[in-house]
Amino acid sequence: MIPVTCFVDQKVAVLGLGRSGLATARALLAGGAVPVVWDDSAEAREAAQAEGFEISDLGRNGAFDGVAALITSPGIPHLYPEPNRVIAAALKAGVPVDNDIGLFFRSFANDDWDGFDTTPRVIAVTGSNGKSTTTALIHHILEVAGRPCQMAGNIGRGVLDIDPGIDGEVIVLELSSYQTELARSLTPDIAVFTNLSPDHLDRHHGMGGYFAAKRRLFAEGGPDRAVIGVDEVEGQFLAGQMAEGPQDDRVIRISSGQKLEGFGWSVFVRKGFLSEWRKGRQVASIDLRAIAGLPGAHNHQNACAAYAAVRSLGIGPKVIEQALRSFGGLPHRSQLVGERDGVRFVNDSKATNVDSAAKALQAFARIRWIAGGMGKEGGIKGLVPYLGAVAKAYLIGHSARDFALELGDTPYELCETMAVAVERAAAEAEAGDVVLLAPAAASFDQYPNFEKRGDDFCACVKVSLGG
Incomplete structure (x- = not known):
């Protein structure tokens, strides 16, 4: 405590x-x-x-x-x-x-720190998608590197429920916009911004308020290092605000898809390879393509964010690569839950909005897609450009019929329940297919939360596989 x-x-x-x-x-x-x-x-x-x-x-x-x-x-x-x-x-x-986040930053330091060789550090991660995976990945890398660490916030334990910091420890926090918006003190040593896409807009009165809530993590406390995803205009704006110029290496720009060579410090992925550039030259590279726990461009962005954060602490690229290869992923986030006859079953129940579902749909070559639930404003029209890999959609929940009207030429079946959807997808899947739960909707029509929905998918897969 x-x-x-x-x-x-x-x-x-x-x-x-x-x-x-x-x-x-x-x-x-x-x-x-x-x-x-x-x-x-x-x-x-x-x-x-x-x-x-x-x-x-x-x-x-x-x-x-x-x-x-x-x-x-x-x-x-x-x-x-x-x-x-x-x-x-x-x-x-x-x-x-x-809120408790504000109290944590006011209370974490104590008199014991005067006797420490290395002051405890705090890494705080925010953004729309990938926060949990990035936070868990940073924590995993620290463990592999032998650094004392704790993980808390919007994942794991409450921030005030963790143990007092010890010599050289790193605290890794996942912070939602609800948490950053109100905290009266926000002073992380390293702040991470993954990306921004529409979510919680009623709570923040639109995208401007939503971005402002995320931005507070950087603007209020002035972190020593800022790791910022620049694949959206908001990230580019934030990086521009935090840096004194393109060579200011207190800001590490990250990207999944863009080459970022003209900056003091950047980390990006192109064609499955993570590259670290400093002062105009490449200093490290990691092949992410065969890392099972980090499939798809969205997880490659998470890897960039985690890599940049721990490099800021002086952890070497070889140790980071070892940790990336042993990372098993988080439940309900691109989680491989079973495989039979060349068909994989992947649980991405956390894909509750169009943006996160789009990232999941781009991660695999041929998909049997289970989607639906309590649809959000705008439905799934935004997913139409990403349906090319979908062999068939199996629609469940309250918005199943609404989703069906927005699928264009993509084959679909109204399944209503998870059990029926998994049974039908498994029966029709061929070797090389991925049966993917990426709902693009909230869970509250049939489940109390996305975790319970993902658990149901896993249970149905187990039945399908004869377990």
């Missing part, structure tokens, strides 16, 4: 008692604060009360009298589409609003 010591003997309100909320309350208590907590869920309140926390309805009149700060869970809206009633009351009362 990271004790939060900046509110000693002060009352601090905590809104939302999920994983991060309870960890925040514990960290505040450990640091000498007096937490008062609230959640609209009676079950969550009971769990907090069982730990001894004071329950207080933060929506009542006068709830913020004598309160030093409100710490809110990331998923609770504070501005758009409209502020939560409790946050609105705090803002009206002039009470500062923060």
